[in-house]
Amino acid sequence: MAKLAINGGPAEASELKSRIPSWPKASTKAKKALLEALESGKWCRVYSGSKAEQFEKAFASYHDAKHGIAVANGTVSLELSLKTGKIGFGDEVLVPAVTFIASASAITEVGAVPRFVDIDPETAVMSPKALKDSITDMTKAVLVVHYAGYPVDFDEILPIVRRNGLFLVEDCAHAHGTEWKGRKVGAIGDMGSFSFQESKSLASGEGGIVLTDNDVLAERARLMHNIGRVVGRPGYEHFILSSNYRLSELQAALLLAKLDELPKEVEEKHVNGEYLAEKLMRIGGVEPLKRDQRITKRGYYFFVIRYDKTEFNGLPKKRFIEALNAEGVPAGSGYGMPLYKQPAFKKENLDTVIPKGVKTPDYERLSLPGAEKYIAEEVTLPHPILLSGKEGLDLVVNSIQKIKENVDELL
Numbered sequence: 001m002a003k004l005a006i007n008g009g010p011a012e013a014s015e016l017k018s019r020i021p022s023w024p025k026a027s028t029k030a031k032k033a034l035l036e037a038l039e040s041g042k043w044c045r046v047y048s049g050s051k052a053e054q055f056e057k058a059f060a061s062y063h064d065a066k067h068g069i070a071v072a073n074g075t076v077s078l079e080l081s082l083k084t085g086k087i088g089f090g091d092e093v094l095v096p097a098v099t100f101i102a103s104a105s106a107i108t109e110v111g112a113v114p115r116f117v118d119i120d121p122e123t124a125v126m127s128p129k130a131l132k133d134s135i136t137d138m139t140k141a142v143l144v145v146h147y148a149g150y151p152v153d154f155d156e157i158l159p160i161v162r163r164n165g166l167f168l169v170e171d172c173a174h175a176h177g178t179e180w181k182g183r184k185v186g187a188i189g190d191m192g193s194f195s196f197q198e199s200k201s202l203a204s205g206e207g208g209i210v211l212t213d214n215d216v217l218a219e220r221a222r223l224m225h226n227i228g229r230v231v232g233r234p235g236y237e238h239f240i241l242s243s244n245y246r247l248s249e250l251q252a253a254l255l256l257a258k259l260d261e262l263p264k265e266v267e268e269k270h271v272n273g274e275y276l277a278e279k280l281m282r283i284g285g286v287e288p289l290k291r292d293q294r295i296t297k298r299g300y301y302f303f304v305i306r307y308d309k310t311e312f313n314g315l316p317k318k319r320f321i322e323a324l325n326a327e328g329v330p331a332g333s334g335y336g337m338p339l340y341k342q343p344a345f346k347k348e349n350l351d352t353v354i355p356k357g358v359k360t361p362d363y364e365r366l367s368l369p370g371a372e373k374y375i376a377e378e379v380t381l382p383h384p385i386l387l388s389g390k391e392g393l394d395l396v397v398n399s400i401q402k403i404k405e406n407v408d409e410l411l
């Protein structure tokens with residue numbers, strides 16, 4: 001008789017769904033804050049002492065940064081970071097091959113050229129050696145991504161960036177709460193960019209922020225985010241030609257209320273993530289990302305499992321995920337491909353985007369071994385699963401164990 005749920009057996013993790021908080025969470029405090037903002041009649045941050053200003057201060061302080069500039073989403077926050085660093089026409093920006101498309105599209109949006117750097121398949125983030133090997137005369141900036149909330153190796157990356165006089169942007173869309181050697185990410189490089197889109201650890205539907213410790217960059221980003229106006233001076237005096245990246249007061253009020261919940265959730269996810277990693281390592285063939293003592297707090301967007309099919313009698317990853325889903329575990333496979341394989345990087349689709357006269361790498365012929373290996377093995381769990389308690393995570397572990405023990409049913 002079939003044991004696996006995919007073959008009609010009972011689902012091991014049938015109770016898991018009810019243990020995972022629905023996401024995004026609308027707490028009573030968040031609802032009250034949103035309603036108050038709505039009724040205040042102040043929906044745009046043109047006033048001094050705005051909710052956006054309060055949120056910027058609070059989030060920057062939580063993330064160990066001197067300045068924060070709240071913006072409309074985590075894509076324009078990357079664009080604003082690059083523009084603030086005066087990255088533009090024809091400049092080359094190094095970006096990891098595995099990330100969400102916005103990390104690369106922000107580069108073309110400012111007229112620059114993305115050059116993909118390989119990742120380390122054990123950490124899912126930019127390989128320092130590959131970074132060193134990828135720098136050319138045209139390289140002006142590096143956009144690192146703390147993928148899944150796993151920070152890049154700053155001990156290796158910072159000296160390379162500084163030695164070569166490059167501008168460093170941290171894409172922290174996955175990394176709310178992540179700490180490197182006791183310091184939160186975001187202002188370790190020149191500028192950091194966060195997303196508050198609804199699936200993120202801190203969510204307001206849409207939203208973002210840039211962080212920096214640099215006073216000059218902060219002032220420039222603030223001017224640029226407000227179509228060249230000084231915030232709090234809502235007249236028609238504009239000091240730089242730019243765009244409108246502002247966050248609305250309604251979203252800022254929501255974020256301010258939800259920020260109170262974030263540190264506790266980050267802590268809980270960190271502790272539970274360690275618990276899950278420990279248990280998975282005992283099964284074999286389902287490794288977490290590499291353990292590293294320098295990561296003092298792990299923020300999460302995904303919990304990543306590196307699936308080795310040879311430990312599962314050759315069961316393809318796709319089938320493993322389907323079997324896991326049938327047991328009641330909401331596993332996925334991240335973004336599914338290295339970015340250079342996206343249709344957007346086909347020559348005919350690039351022609352309309354890249355300014356005339358600017359040369360691009362031949363993306364279609366690219367094959368980076370670390371990225372290819374990582375993508376072949378990547379299984380992802382969404383971060384709210386880490387709020388399902390140890391009992392919830394035991395259901396995940398038991399489901400994987402069950403698939404391993406009964407893998408012959410699937411072959």
Ligand SMILES: Cc1ncc(COP(=O)(O)O)c(C=O)c1O
Nearest residue numbers: 073074075100102103173195197
């Ligand atoms: C790594 C990364 N960078 C940037 C973004 C863009 O954020 P947003 O959706 O807020 O524009 C995302 C969104 O998922 C992301 O995952």
